[in-house]
Amino acid sequence: MCTTSLTTCEWRKVFYEKMEVAKPADSWELIMDPNLKLNELAPGWKQYLEQHASGRFHCSWCWHTWQSTHVVILFHMYLDREQRAGSVRMRVFKQLCHECGTARLDESSMLEENIESLVDNLITSLREQCYEEDGGQYRIHVASRPDAGPHRSEFCEACQEGVVHWKPSEKLLEEEATTCTFSGASKPSAQEGSGYSFFSLRWCLFGAALCLLIVYLQFSFRSSAFL
Numbered sequence: 001m002c003t004t005s006l007t008t009c010e011w012r013k014v015f016y017e018k019m020e021v022a023k024p025a026d027s028w029e030l031i032m033d034p035n036l037k038l039n040e041l042a043p044g045w046k047q048y049l050e051q052h053a054s055g056r057f058h059c060s061w062c063w064h065t066w067q068s069t070h071v072v073i074l075f076h077m078y079l080d081r082e083q084r085a086g087s088v089r090m091r092v093f094k095q096l097c098h099e100c101g102t103a104r105l106d107e108s109s110m111l112e113e114n115i116e117s118l119v120d121n122l123i124t125s126l127r128e129q130c131y132e133e134d135g136g137q138y139r140i141h142v143a144s145r146p147d148a149g150p151h152r153s154e155f156c157e158a159c160q161e162g163v164v165h166w167k168p169s170e171k172l173l174e175e176e177a178t179t180c181t182f183s184g185a186s187k188p189s190a191q192e193g194s195g196y197s198f199f200s201l202r203w204c205l206f207g208a209a210l211c212l213l214i215v216y217l218q219f220s221f222r223s224s225a226f227l
């Protein structure tokens with residue numbers, strides 16, 4: 001019955017079982033959509049972004065496997081209240097192989113217990129956004145394993161598409177502090193930073209040009225004085 005990958009089957013199985021309990025009167029479907037884009041929503045659709053899922057990746061080229069605690073999963077969801085039917089589209093952002101650097105982006109395979117808690121979070125968001133209910137608590141996945149190491153954005157499809165989901169801890173605190181004073185200042189402050197260095201570079205070039213001009217004028221003055 002399930003011709004797609006094992007992970008997709010697991011996701012569907014867990015989602016349908018849990019939705020059957022959560023909303024028995026409504027029928028929901030779950031579709032994998034690798035073309036889903038952040039903040040690009042059709043009218044009436046809602047969005048939920050899971051930013052710190054942990055998952056295991058597998059490279060079909062060199063057989064390397066790795067664990068990431070910064071897997072990004074994007075969900076778009078829609079409920080047709082009259083038809084009592086809902087639809088969820090999901091995209092698991094992929095990661096490039098760290099070992100061979102191949103551009104093959106394989107589907108991440110996740111352990112079942114992990115999918116369970118991720119589906120719980122999805123249903124919490126569904127309750128809040130599609131049913132306007134109090135969805136309850138979200139499960140936190142930021143299980144910072146000591147062996148996991150830092151996130152490497154150059155290998156991450158989400159980072160490459162501009163989904164801001166990971167920063168070093170100190171930087172995160174810094175940004176939290178700035179967002180308190182100026183709302184949503186994370187991006188402009190970064191631009192200001194680059195703008196400042198751009199201006200200082202300009203001033204350096206201006207100074208260098210001025211020095212060259214003085215040297216040139218001195219030379220031409222001296223040579224004209226000797227003539």
Ligand SMILES: [Zn+2]
Binds near residue numbers: 062098099100101102
């Ligand atoms: Zn590889």
Ligand SMILES: [Zn+2]
Binds near residue numbers: 070153156158160
């Ligand atoms: Zn990333």
